[in-house]
Amino acid sequence: MHAISKLLTIKNKLILSIALIHAILMTVFIIDLTERQKEFLLGESFQSTQALAETLAINATPWVLSNDLAGLEEIIQSQSQQIYLNFAILTNASGEVLAYYHRNPKKKNKVGHFIEVPQADPFSPSPEMTVNIDNLDVIDISTPIMLNQNQLGWARVQMSRENIYKSIQIITLEGVLYASLAIIVGGFFAWLMGHRLTKRIHQLIHITKKIRLGERNLSINLGAQDELQDLANNFEDMLNVLETSETMLFNAKEEAEITLKSIGDAVIVIKPDGKISYMNPVAEVLTGWSRNRAHNMHIDEIMHLFSDIDKTPLQNPVFLALQNGQPINLLSQSTLINRHGDSYSIEDSAAPIIDKNGNIVGAVVVFHDATKQRALQKQLEWQATHDSLTQLHNRQAFETHLDELIAISGKTPQSKNCLVYIDLDQFKVVNDTVGHTAGDQLLRQISQVIKKGLTPDAFLARIGGDEFAILLQNHSMQQAEKIATTLLNTITSQRFFWESKAFDIGASMGIAEIHGSLNKTAVLSRADIACYLAKDKGRNRIQAYIENDDNHESGQQILDRLSELKEALNEQRLVLFGQTLEPLQNQDELGHLEVLVRMLSKHGEIIPPGLFLPAAERFNLMPQVDTYVIKHSLEWLKDNHRKVGLMNINISGQSLADPIFNEQLIQRLELNHAFNHKICFEITETVAITQIADTIDFLNRIKSFGCKLALDDFGSGFSSFSWLKNLPVDYVKIDGSFIRDVIADPIDAAMVRAIKEIGDNMSIQTIAEFVESQEIANWLIETGIDYAQGYHFSKPEALDEIEFDSKQT
Structure with missing residues (x-):
């Protein structure tokens, strides 16, 4: 063992590595060159034989027509100078040999004999060239002799391919010689580099032995200004510090002991x-x-x-x-x-x-x-209350402030406070047309536009994908409408440009008063309904929520949307889309697939989920939607289970809290034993944590059928890590807000690494969302993230139209 370790020095490893690399590269080169040359020679042989047969057919046409055997014999004998010609035959249409040549003069002349000729294709207007033999030894081709669409006979030529093997042998021998020379030269230079490098390393080893023996006043010069000399300089500095420290410790020994x-x-x-x-x-x-x-x-x-x-x-x-x-x-x-x-x-x-x-x-x-730690703490505290994309307050901070205003309104009824709910009208168009990166840039721009239009005392937050909320303290409804009108005019005057494309931007706004008698859900719901009505009235407008107004049509209009969704459920007009989850660490693994839902209008148009899922959530239809999705997903999986490693299906918070839905899901899983191991149910982190007491038992029941569980939007809340150990999940989907800026933001990178490390310790695999560039994908691979999902790999497509990789079929 000691002898082996002596052989495996840096120098020897370098020599062996370079020699091995040269050997592998040259071997691949020789094999590739030989195969290419063989293909070239075979193709050339085929073409020359075909050309010779066609030449004979053309030259023999008048002689066959006149049945001039002497002329035909002269024509066929003229090809005897062809070096690799085995034989040539000219026949009439019946197969009677009219002229014959064979390179072996002992071969019996076949003139007057009949030979088998290619059979005519009854569906072809005229006979075509026929390859009789095509192997590594010979190429044998028959070409029809034609005159005005009439076949007079056949010209048959057979050529030897013995020259091909000689050429390949010469090329192979030359390749081996060049490879050997390359290995020898590479090994020599590797030896030379290793010798120079290890010589100076041995100098350092010798110096360290002196230091170990107690020498301190040493000068280390390795003869070159490089990393090893920097290391030597550091040794000198360390020796100086060590000498000083020893003196100080000696002089202050008694004080240091205390x-x-x-x-x-x-x-x-x-x-x-x-x-x-x-x-x-x-x-x-x-x-x-x-x-x-x-x-x-x-x-x-x-x-x-x-x-x-x-x-x-x-x-x-x-x-x-x-x-x-x-x-x-x-x-x-x-x-x-x-x-x-x-x-x-x-x-x-x-x-x-x-x-x-x-x-x-x-x-x-x-x-x-503690400057860095405190800055990090402040950053984390800031992230807990702010949206990383727009730098505005996030939904958590918004709800906290809304609770405060509700409490103020309850204590001081005469105070006037309002909520302005803003939903961008063209955001999804931008996202679907030019991608999430452009959508993110649009959100940043619009957030700054809105922020500049507000006074410092206004509380602005991003509470959803393209949704913003403004809390106005000490503002009446009329004042809020005036502010909203100014903001709307400012937003609509903006145009968003991306990669030579221009987009008009609009917004729908809903305004609701904040009363102490309402909770935050009710206040937000009123603003949401008002915004919903603004969209239904044509978008790009403001709608105030007015109580007890006979002309207020919010209820009817929302019911219309609800009715449309119910009809779609009854008429089976919800369609399943899918987006792939790419394996990053095991490229041979079957990819995963997340099931998404869209609605098909009566006119055949695809309606995105943002236009009907909010109504489903508002009127507790999510259990029906989730039931529909699960039913059709399982049917698709039975027919396509060989294409995917795992199918991810989302379960909403409403469904998870619905006993009837839970029981129906269990019944489906009992009837689906063969494919349960390929099902993964996704629940959001917020749902899992807020309903943890009610859901853990049910999630464990799901797992008992062989299904997997994924925790979506992981990392968006500070309770994630503390609750994770209580949830029986197999995967965590890291919230996209951390992934988007993971290259530029060290905080996001640290969070992703922390989630990965905790996942490894708990045997939980990690999935990164919103991966939109190869640079981010490479970082995730290096970090050890298991799967990735995003526009860089694929966009959502109809489930039956997704083209899977060959490994997935």
């Missing part, structure tokens, strides 16, 4: 009067003071602490530790401004130093730079 027990990142030791007796190097960096300069200076001169909140000066906690004789934690909002004016967010503790007699002989303050 302070090292509580040492953290930066350490400052003070005497009872507050003067500094010791600082470690990290404290020197953070405070900007060297240990020698700071010695015997008061700590208040070295550490200037301020509150992060109001920037007021703070008392150093080390004095509280001296007074109380107890460890004291620093405030989490403390900021240190050092000698050079640099600011650091710090946190940790201060503690008294007590000798063996119980006397306080000093104190130590231990702290570390």
Whole structure:
């Protein structure tokens, strides 16, 4: 084993690697060259034989017509100079040999004999060339002798292909020689590179042995300015630091034995009067003071602490530790401004130093730079309440603020507060026409347009894909309508340009008053209904929700949409679409497929889900929709189960909470044992967490039938990780808001890696949504994400029209 390890040095590995690469590449080259040459020679042989047969047929036409055997013999003998010609025969239409030549003069002359000729095709207007033999040894072709669409006879030629093998043997031999030469040359250069590299590495090894023996004052020069010399320079710097540290430790041994027990990142030791007796190097960096300069200076001169909140000066906690004789934690909002004016967010503790007699002989303050951690914490707190795409408040922050306004309205009935609900009219057109990237850019632009049109006290949030909400405190309905009108005019004046395409942008707006007697669901529902009516009236308009208004047709119009959906369910006009989930780590694995639903209008037009699923959710029709989708998905799966590894089917929160739906689903699974293992039900993270007590038992029942479970939109809430261990899921679909900017945003990248690591620890596979570029796909592959879904791989298509890869058939 030791001998083998000696052989497997860096130099030998380099030589073997380069030689192996050359050998593989040259082998592939030789095989490819030989095969190409063989195909070329075979094709050339076929063409020359065909040309010779056609030439004989043309030249023999008048002689066959006149039955001039002497002329035919002369014509056929003229081809004897063809080197690889085996034989040539001219016959009449009945197969009687009129002229004959064979390269072997001993062969009996067949003139006057009958031979078998190709049979005429009764459905062909004229006979065609016939290949009698086509193999690696010979090529034998018969060509009809024609005159004015009349067949006079046949010209048959057979050529030898023995020359092909000679050519291939020569090419193969030359290829082997060139390959050997390439391997030898490559190996030599690899040896030369390895020798130069390992020689200098051995120098470093020799230096480290000297260091281990106690030498410190060493100069390391490897003779070249490269990474190894940088490593050598770092060794020298480390030796200098090591020598200094050894001297300091020797001089301050007794003091270090006391302070090292509580040492953290930066350490400052003070005497009872507050003067500094010791600082470690990290404290020197953070405070900007060297240990020698700071010695015997008061700590208040070295550490200037301020509150992060109001920037007021703070008392150093080390004095509280001296007074109380107890460890004291620093405030989490403390900021240190050092000698050079640099600011650091710090946190940790201060503690008294007590000798063996119980006397306080000093104190130590231990702290570390928490600037990055605090920035990350603020970033995470910001992400919890903001939308990463538009930088606006998110739905969670919106609902919190709405609850606050409802509470204010309840306590102060005379206060006027309003909600403005905005739904973009052309967003789906942009998404479907030029993709999600363009849609994201449109959302960013529109969010800034809306934000600029509002006063600072207005609360603007993105609460859905293309839905925004504005909370206006101390605004009447008339004031809200005025603001909404201004915003609508601003939005409609915008045009969105993407890749030479221009889009007109519009919005439908609904306004509802906020009353203390209503909960947030009711207020939002009123605004939503008003917006819904604005869309039904032609879009690009404003609709206020007016209570007890006889002319208000919201109920009837929404019922019309509801009626349309019910008719579609009864008439089987919901159609199934699908979008593939591509395996990233195992390319040979069958891809997964997520089932999506669309509605077919009476006129045959495809209606996107955004136009009917909201009505289904609003009127509790989702169990019927989900039942329809599951029924038809299982029927499709029975006929196409060999095409997909797994079929993902969404279950809504309404359906999950419906006992009748649950029972019907269980009955279907009982009748579908053969294919249950290829079914994966998707539930959203929000539904899973908010209804966890009611759903875990049901989800476990589903799994008992062999089905898989996926948690959709994972990571959108902060309770994700804590609840994940309680949910019996097999997959988590990472929320697309993290995937879109994973290349540019380190926070998103860290979140995705964290989800992946937790998934691995819990044996849960990960799926990335909204993958729209190969760059993101490559990052996901490198990170170890198992599957990806998005426009980069495929767009939703009708289920029966999806073309699967050959591996999936």
